[in-house]
Amino acid sequence: MKVTMTLSRYMARTYVMNMLFLLFALLGVIYLFDTVELVRRASKSDSVPLGLVLQMGLLKLPEVGQILFPFAVLFSAMLTFWQFNRHSELVVLRSSGFSVWQFLMPVVAVALCVGFLQVGVINPVGSLLVEKYERLEKEYLDKQDSQIALFKEGLWLRQSTDGHILEDDDDVQKGYVILHARKVKPPHWGLSQVSVFYFGQNDVFRMRADAKSASLEPGRWVFEDVAIHRSGSVKISKPEMVLPTTLTIEDIEESFSSAETVPFWALPAHIETLEQTGFDASRLRVYFHSLLSQPLFFVAMVLLAASVSIRPPRMGGGLMLFAVGVFIGFVVFFVSSYLQALGSSNQIPPILAAWSPAIVCFLYGVSAMIHLEDG
Missing domain, CATH: 2.60.450 (lipopolysaccharide transport protein A fold)
Known part of the structure; x- marks a missing residue:
């Protein structure tokens, strides 16, 4: 049986609303703490107005938001499937002859589109805002001579x-x-x-x-x-x-390590410039390929969320689901960060370091869904 357009729009809209809610909630908390820290740093100088501090807090949000995106994709997918399960909507779909893959497709399509949007639009715009934030930070908070x-x-x-x-x-x-x-x-x-x-x-x-x-x-x-x-x-x-x-080797190396200020579309040329000058561009290569893998990684997060959420509801299932989601997010974040660190230090190829988390999570999610469908 084919999923109707009305049903697809309903599932996609529910997922988008949950994702936006979680993302803005997390960003709001981060903005609050970042602004408090910026106010503390600005209090040491009389020339930094409060309006500028609030603006700097907003400019810094895209950098944090791109780190939070995979978690927002994961938790919003878990919340969406939990809501469908709680209202017995998934039970009705399964009893009507729909397969797991059919009612997963609208959510997977949204995650895929969000991944491409994050790479092609959000990252370049965020890089410009983060660059402006760092410029204001050096001018008003960390005044440097170099x-x-x-x-x-x-x-x-x-x-x-x-x-x-x-x-x-x-x-x-x-x-x-x-x-x-x-x-x-x-x-x-x-x-x-x-x-x-x-x-x-x-x-x-x-x-x-x-x-x-x-x-x-x-x-x-x-x-x-x-x-x-x-x-x-x-x-x-x-x-x-x-x-x-007063410069040190660490100061110079750190000035080129802020990959977040380089837009996605400018990364290949920037990497080439670094290598032509004699710098090691491994960290930027890892960052570039990790951005390329984002659409697949977001799809993998949806599959992982579905593997633990599309099950018959049980007593206390909401709390257990939250605990499982936190555990999955922690493991994925830790393993991804560890592999990226290995790739940045040339201990493993940058492509392997960047793509391994997305591919492994995707394959595990697919195998889990096949097992769930057969079961």
Whole structure:
């Protein structure tokens, strides 16, 4: 027997409403706690208005929302099937000759569409909002003197400087420098083909230094084989030049680890740029493939929810169902995070790390539904 369009719309609408309810409820709780934390951090400064804090809390929500999406898909599917079971609607459907797969299809179709929507629309928009949040955070809450950017032309870095550039020079003080390197050699951060541009106060250009190589040591950059150019003076060659810095290797690596600020459609080009410059893009590859696997992963969550929800209702079934859902969500989240960590550290291939949770959950859900249908 074929499922009618009216029945499909009813089941899909019920599932969508439950998903939106759970998602907004979870986001509301997260927003409350995040805003309280932002207010605490903003209280240390008199220049941060409350309206900006509330706006920053909203800008941060998409990042958390994308983490919560699989849980919303899972729990809303469990709630939907539990409601159908409680009202004996599934019993009526089964007795009317409908198979499990037939009345699962509307919910599966919604989960699949939500997965594609999350990858193609929600993630790019969320990335822009998270990027704006991080920019406001650095400007108002975590004021930093260093800025780092990566392009196809290489690494660009800006930092403030208060000391003398040269030991016998009193001209340049309290300005900033812009460092550019064509190539980067992790993990010890050896730079090659380096140019350093020195600016004084009011953005006045002072001098340029070209170095064959540079390395980041604790508290300083060390440049080797340096040629210093200043307007109106002869080029100065030095075997070594030192630039004090507060940057560490961890600071630079973390600046490129925020994959959440890169939209899905821009990830392939960003990964290529990282690898051309010499960076390890394994974490971004894992993130990219995990986004690609989201539609399948959401479908798998529906199948897992159905495997524990489409059963005859029993006394205390609601509480037991909630406990099982929490357990499944915890296991899936823990295993997914663990595999992604292995993929990011190159212990397993990034594709395997990203796709394994979705494929395993999907196959388990299918086998459970086949067993339930035969039983």
